[in-house]
Amino acid sequence: MLTPLTLPSPAKLNLFLHIVGQRPDGYHELQTLFQFLDYGDELTFTLTPGDPGIRLEAPIPGVADEDNLIIRAARLIAKAADGPLPGVVIRIDKRLPMGGGLGGGSSNAATTLLAMNYLWQLNLSEDTLAEMGLNLGADVPVFVRGRAAFGEGVGEQLTPANPPEDWFLVLKPECNINTGKIFSEKGLTRDTPKMTIRPAFEGDASRYRNDCEDVVRKLYPEVNQSLDWLSQFGPARLTGTGACIFGRFPTESATRIIWESKPSGITGFVAKGVNISPLHQKLAELT
Ligand SMILES: C[C@](O)(CO)[C@H](O)COP(=O)(O)OP(=O)(O)OC[C@H]1O[C@@H](n2ccc(N)nc2=O)[C@H](O)[C@@H]1O
Numbered sequence: 032m033l034t035p036l037t038l039p040s041p042a043k044l045n046l047f048l049h050i051v052g053q054r055p056d057g058y059h060e061l062q063t064l065f066q067f068l069d070y071g072d073e074l075t076f077t078l079t080p081g082d083p084g085i086r087l088e089a090p091i092p093g094v095a096d097e098d099n100l101i102i103r104a105a106r107l108i109a110k111a112a113d114g115p116l117p118g119v120v121i122r123i124d125k126r127l128p129m130g131g132g133l134g135g136g137s138s139n140a141a142t143t144l145l146a147m148n149y150l151w152q153l154n155l156s157e158d159t160l161a162e163m164g165l166n167l168g169a170d171v172p173v174f175v176r177g178r179a180a181f182g183e184g185v186g187e188q189l190t191p192a193n194p195p196e197d198w199f200l201v202l203k204p205e206c207n208i209n210t211g212k213i214f215s216e217k218g219l220t221r222d223t224p225k226m227t228i229r230p231a232f233e234g235d236a237s238r239y240r241n242d243c244e245d246v247v248r249k250l251y252p253e254v255n256q257s258l259d260w261l262s263q264f265g266p267a268r269l270t271g272t273g274a275c276i277f278g279r280f281p282t283e284s285a286t287r288i289i290w291e292s293k294p295s296g297i298t299g300f301v302a303k304g305v306n307i308s309p310l311h312q313k314l315a316e317l318t
């Protein structure tokens with residue numbers, strides 16, 4: 032067995048999420064601002080030269096291995112190889128809640144694409160990996176590229192951005208939200224006017240909104256209550272289609288004081304917003 036490679040699989044936040052239209056195929060056109068957090072899952076890859084399979088050390092409860100985005104990503108990139116490849120065993124240390132709007136599954140897929148490109152020495156370009164990633168999910172390309180960005184289209188048209196690297200309190204209300212259900216809600220705002228995206232981000236954070244928030248507040252009282260609680264301390268937003276919400280603060284100590292006073296029973300974490308993905312920071316140390 033070869034030396035295992037452990038890589039981060041960070042969370043993303045949608046600092047804002049505007050729905051600006053709907054495509055003929057039903058998918059919603061978005062304008063969003065993605066930033067990474069220095070918090071997430073960790074994946075460990077061990078090549079197994081004697082055994083050609085792609086395997087998980089242990090499954091994620093509730094996700095069949097065939098559907099796991101890690102396995103799907105490894106199989107997809109393996110197709111780009113000319114000859115036989117050594118196998119791989121992948122261990123997942125899961126910290127991100129599933130169905131939380133933090134992009135955990137998409138991030139796992141991107142970490143796997145970059146890890147296997149490196150370990151199998153495939154030398155595929157970032158553009159090729161981002162294109163492959165889009166077949167696995169709309170949020171995968173931003174994790175492949177690893178830079179905070181404005182996302183347009185379904186989130187795959189990316190323009191690098193530089194929002195302030197503030198601290199965040201992320202809370203996970205006690206419910207799981209299905210993205211498809213929120214996008215199919217009748218009352219969802221779908222006509223926010225398109226903004227002009229500026230490459231150097233100097234936007235006014237007080238104008239940030241998440242167009243899914245009203246519908247999610249109505250359907251999930253747990254999210255409604257958590258947003259009301261966090262709003263006492265400053266603007267609180269939903270990420271993606273929820274269920275996670277976040278508040279943004281200038282210092283770690285201010286964030287931790289609010290974290291200590293959170294209502295009992297609710298889970299979450301404190302993390303720093305970062306404009307270069309922790310995955311890319313780690314990969315840069317290797318090469
Ligand atoms: C909400 C975000 O997290 C923002 O970053 C992403 O746009 C979600 O993208 P995603 O994870 O690829 O979404 P999926 O979980 O595959 O989407 C489930 C379903 O939501 C609907 N959907 C999703 C994304 C989108 N832009 N428009 C949609 O209408 C589609 O019916 C899709 O079948």
Ligand SMILES: Nc1ncnc2c1ncn2[C@@H]1O[C@H](COP(=O)(O)OP(=O)(O)OP(=O)(O)O)[C@@H](O)[C@H]1O
Binds near residue numbers: 099
């Ligand atoms: N490796 C994986 N990690 C997490 N979920 C996975 C994985 N592979 C497949 N899935 C499936 O993807 C679903 C969404 O999980 P994920 O953690 O990406 O949600 P999310 O944070 O709401 O994503 P998004 O912000 O992209 O909507 C899960 O409910 C699960 O069925």
